[in-house]
Amino acid sequence: MGSVDYSLVIAAAQAAGPCPVGEEPAWGRRVHALTVDLHLVAQQAAQDIARLEQASRFVAFLEKVEIEATSRRGLLTLRNPSGDVEHIRTEQQETDRGRDLIERARALTGRWVLVYRYNDKASATKSVRMLAHLMDLGDGAIAVNLAKKIVLDDAGGAVPRAQAVWAEAGLPDGGAVSVDQLQQVRAKLQGE
Incomplete structure (x- = not known):
């Protein structure tokens, strides 16, 4: 049997709020339920963190x-x-x-x-x-070579089609283009 993580009990008690006079049993059940919920959340978070680290x-x-x-x-x-x-x-x-x-x-x-x-x-x-x-x-800039490869793939490998849409959009042959510029060219290809 594992030990109790009292920090979870304290957190659950804080989440439940002050115990109303005369309602100690109901408040205790609420703290208990919140403690169990927090424990399950902590276990899932530990699994997710381990997955991220690996x-x-x-x-x-x-x-x-x-x-x-x-x-x-x-x-x-x-x-x-x-x-x-x-x-x-x-x-x-x-x-x-x-x-x-x-x-x-x-x-x-x-x-x-x-x-x-x-x-x-x-x-x-x-x-x-x-x-x-x-x-x-x-949403920073995309290198022109990468953007051209994306457009070429969208054009099904048809180099003349990809080049025509690129030139029609007035995009540069070097440097970078914005995501919006790339998306406009891709939308044009998809709309053909």
Whole structure:
């Protein structure tokens, strides 16, 4: 049997507020329930922290978030600074953690993020790349080479089509472009 973490009891008592005179048994039950809830929250937080400490971290541009029809997991499309695409999944949409990560990812779409990724064993021979956490790094500029690679991928690899849309938008051949400029070019390609 483990020892009692009295700091949880103190926190629960503070959350319950002062004990009304004559209601000591009900107040005690409330403190007890809050202590148990806090203990469970602390256990989950410890698991999440351990997952983050073991996760690999990398910077990427978050392009889109979809829900996989078969698994009901969020599927993030990320692009690292060299232009390579990586897909990472969340837990199922129906779970609190999955829903929270999907909502966070949707809010960060079109931004640079610090990705915390871990591998989850799907079977004895297969592992799945899973999202542990996302941290917003902002909507700063994107290097032209990376932006052009994204547009080329959106154009299905059709170089003349990608070049035409890029030139029509008046974007530079070097340096950087804003996320908004890139999104306008991508929207034009998708609207064709």
